[in-house]
Amino acid sequence: MKSVMRVMLSILLILLFVPQWSGEARLPLLPRNAAVKATPVVLEPGNPQRTQLGGLTFLGGVALEGEGAAFGGFSAMMVDRDRFALLSDGGNIVSFTMGADWTPRAVRFAELPAGPGKGWRKQDRDSESLTTDPATGRIWVGFERANAVWRYERGFAHAEAHATPPALANWSSNGGAEAMVRLRDGRFVVLAEDRKGDAAGTVRGILFSGDPVVAPRRGFAFSYRPPRGFKPTDMAELPDGRIAILNRRFALPLTFTATLTVVPRKAIRRGAIVTGREIARFEGAVLHDNFEALAAVQEGRDTILWIASDDNQLFLQRSLLLKFRLDR
Template sequence: MIRLLACLALFFFLVPVTYVRGPLAPPVDDQYIALEPIALDPRHPERTRAGQLVFLAGWKITSDNGEFGGISSMVILPDQRFLMLSDNGTLVGFTFDEAAHRAIRPFIAPLPDGPAKPNAFARQNWDSESLVHNPATGQYWVGYEHQHSIWRYGSSFSRKEAANFPAAMQQWPENGGAEAMLRLADGRFVVFSESAEHAEGAYRALFFDSDPADSSSTAQAFGYRPPKGYKLTDAAMLDDKSALMLHRRFTPLDGVSAIISIARLADFQPGEIATSTPIATLEPPLKVDNMEALAITREGADSIVWLASDDNFSGLQESLLLKFRLLPEKATEKARSARRQKQKAEASPGFSAFESDGSLKR
């Protein structure tokens, strides 16, 4: 019964409606989702910059639902409707009231179908890692690991429309499949492996000439080389010429960190190796976890970057949602120039760190 209610909640969530802010209703079954505000740097809450990103807000997401967690990808629909995909084949959705830090009409529901039938081991069998959406048709595409495949679902996720197990993906590592996926404006798709080795430090990616869930689509291989020591975890279209790329790294010595970079779509060419330009690094003491989900929205002329983390269903990790504003490159270069001038002045003879009144210079 709870699963049926969850699926019904999913359907109604995906149908746009207006809502009136009012008292928060008590939780219904285990669909309740809580969002707790957090700072980018807990020790210095006033800190807001990370490279070319300006921190706007952040939240820790929790739920008592045992299927909640493992966020691997997300899309953001109109009216602040968030749709997150867990790597256990579960959809997590809510309309986000940012001002009140609350999730309206939340739901936690399984995908209607996948590479393996739902069972007690669905978390191992349904390793869903990537998600893209076509606003024109309402359709969704999901990329799966283990049983490497691309599935297409209808606008309300009511049913599976098509599924394809591309031959070019079948030799990818079991846990290194379709980690990220892009749908280009012309209908072509790009699917990135997390760890299928290509050449020269790059990992395998595929350029599909049409819908990758259709067995008639043709795939051509190329390589994507992430920043050294990092693995790609998600990607999102920034504009018609570039994409934002999310990468993560974990080492016992340094812990977890993430790099966000920009790639030119023109560099994604069959037979070639593409790279990207880092624009921000998230590492301790900044609030960072296993960052795996990336989405981009617009607020006026600003590009808004959303990141979410995969807690691996572990009590030692957290599900985070972070919101940033992307600074234009000119603004970033201006800030770099100002820092260089300040450093040069501080290094010059006769420089004093204090104002004439004895106060510390800022």
């Protein structure tokens, strides 16, 4: 009888002190003992001297490894000089500094402080896109399944506000705000992964005239036509105002290829069908994986693109972080 009472007391304590527990397994979190190993990679394993890929010059890259089952799954990132923050599609954040020696330092593991739902399931923290305002440090994250946008204070210190824009309401649970960018003029562009646009082979895009958290109804729809068979996974505004879009294609049994396209900002108009100019294609002998994260920075006169992959937390894939110079 005493053992039964102890079990009942334990259940009562769980209900009292963990009120959000739903009986489902907790979303995996990163361990507190942050450590990241970076192994250098080459653009073409069989030809280590190769650096050119279409309109890109390969400047180096690493395969990242970390402790814990939650490491990886990177779907978005921020880069500010030598500071990196990678966001997984489970709400986990890996941040570090890294210089010319490609060694991660000051590594920190964390998780989003808030988001849709209770945060216990992956569906609650399916964070797929990220963009920032360099002037304020604010960060916006797009969530699939919830079709919501949340805004966070600098460094993800806490959540400030959130909204579920009506324009995203009927996007599929697995094809929501896959790519999002805040333009320097304060407007936001969001691309769906699989919500069909107004023509065959296109996906839906939304241009918000301001912060989608503050004014979720202000903006217009357009369509983006990725290269045949591909879907957009991330985008970034280039220093010259053009928008670079990362696109991915999946084929069985487990093969991911990618392309990088560039579109003029002025091409994004109400009801327009926007087609990008292909810059480079990741397939065949060169490195290719589930590329989902893209960031653009400027180093001197050079436009630098960083690309990261989502390993789906599978041993068959890798968490790659690659650096390129955009040549055209």
